[in-house]
Amino acid sequence: MLRLFGKILRTGIVTEAPPRDDEIAALGAEVKGLVQRHFGGSLAIREVDAGSCNGCELEIHALNNPYYDLERYGVHFVASPRHADVLLVTGPVSRHMEAALRRTWEAVPAPKWVIAAGQCACDGGEFGVSYASCGAVENVIPVDVRIPGCPPTPRDLLAGILALMRRAA
């Protein structure tokens, strides 16, 4: 055990603060301010993959890495729609996920918001509407904010969350 701690200490360099990113810091500060004023200090997001290629998920995951560390702005991902303020939906909605997405949306207590994240969620993207796909998220549930990009970068996602809060505030 001592050896482990020794190694962690010696490897101290790896736990240094990540490089500064002024743009992210500015976006984050505004997000944090709005979360404090209008959402009781905490904004809960439930992510739903409704048919994505999983590229969007990689970038949403990245929001939690030490570079962005979304939680420091008071925004966190929750496991249950019942705990959520916002649904962050990716993918063209596959027809096999249509009912599940609608039910998840119904389970979110009002007031609730929906962000369509990624090109597919905004307009169907590369997949569009077909026998297997409903296309854009708004074809299934109402959408408040769209974040285009294939996939949107973590920065785009943060800006999109900010855009939603400006509207909702």
Added chain:
Amino acid sequence: MSVAAFIEACRAAGLGLLGTDSDALRPATTVDVAAPDWAAAARVARALDLRWAALWADEVADGLRVHCCLEGGGRYLVLRTHVAEGEALPSHTPIYPAADRPERHARDLLGLQLADHPDPRRWTRHAAWPAEVHPLRGDRPLRPEGLGPTPTDHHYPFVQAEGRGIVEIPVGPVHAGIIEPGHFRFQAVGEIVLNLEERLGYVHKGIEKLAVGRDAEGLARLAGRVSGDSTVAHAWAACQALERAAGIEPPPRAIWLRALMAERERIANHLGDIGAICNDVGFAFAQYQLTRLKEAWVRASAAAFGHRLMMDRVVPGGVAVDLAAEAGAVMAAQARALAEEVAAIVAILEDSESLEDRLMTTGRLAPEQARLLGAVGYVGKASGQAFDVRRDAPYAPYDRLPVEVPCYRAGDVAARAKIRADEIGISARLIAALLETLPDGPVRAPWRSPPAPAEGLGIIEGWRGEIITYVRLDREGRVARFFPRDPSWLTWPALELLLQGNIVPDFPVCNKSVNGSYSGQDL
């Protein structure tokens, strides 16, 4: 395996072979058999220890043409047969369990009838379209009119277990995290899992149908979205298939750049997964460190190639972007530094007894099970299946490079994590070697459609393992059939087996260590 030996064994078994061709689907040899001999040919293959790798069907004038891809010793064989309308094909599933879901997929999408398939249940088809509709058929529209809301799939007949104290736990399709959707049905006694059954198909987006009629560029874009985390590898496999069909040779620099991107993709995903595996057993330190390294890594990919995941960078005939001279030196230094950092972190992880305690012997897939399922990639390599397309059936540029292939027999979560850590170091060395030998010259050859209908096979080692992609072009050079076989087709069934006897709370870490792509298998 030699193709000659297979043909010899077929003849000895009294099978009438209708012809072989070593050119039509290079590097595979095609062997045509009569439909009634379909299962017998698989029995011959099994006796010769060939690995069952893929199955896809294709609609032709008077029925279906069915393809089965087999591999042995790095040689590929594609069995083909013709099934007349209304005729049933003997199933491969009783001989090779890996055939189960691919056969059901072909049944759902094309109406392939299977004699003696042990499982009559639908697989890819849920409730979005009725049983008698086969959406991949030419007479089915891509966008049928008047579709109402899709009903839920809650009538799917899961396997039941009965007995005192057995509980059933349904999970999904919406999971409690940032993860793709699917349904898992557990039968457990107390905490011990007796049985896990997967119900996938939730993200079926009609990729095979969407491909039909596309040009080469459009197909590459679609292939890059079969599974977003494997965008480079899937686009490469599709382009390789297209290029083989059209007889186009991408310039050497393009091939090297594709490999650079593919190794970068492998490293990025392994970094994320090792961190996630540790995090699932409460070892957040690793998650923090490795996601930090991953972010720096994908930012460097964006700096070099203009996209964090390198989507749409592999295009028919080559690549869409060149690597600037200065970027090469930066990339080589970064790969070296990353390998050192990862080695240091892995040393810490290996030093942690509590981590060892959670990961060793957890979720064990025995080598015999892995072999039977034809498991590839890190799932196979952690269970004694040392197969890697880059080394064992090499394509350019790997035919010029030494590719080390790690292999363990423990088959547990720890072994799968260790394979990934080993592969990060190996890929970092490959990146250095690729940069050292990077040829000059153009990065794209002009695309020309073949003058006549043509087909091609692409086989690429993605970060999850072997990807096999089939493409058929019509006489206008438009895509008539596209089938990408993600490695997940072969590793999802492994998850069901390796979970048996584990505790329910270990499911997340077992699942993470396999990390099957939902999108890649649902299509």
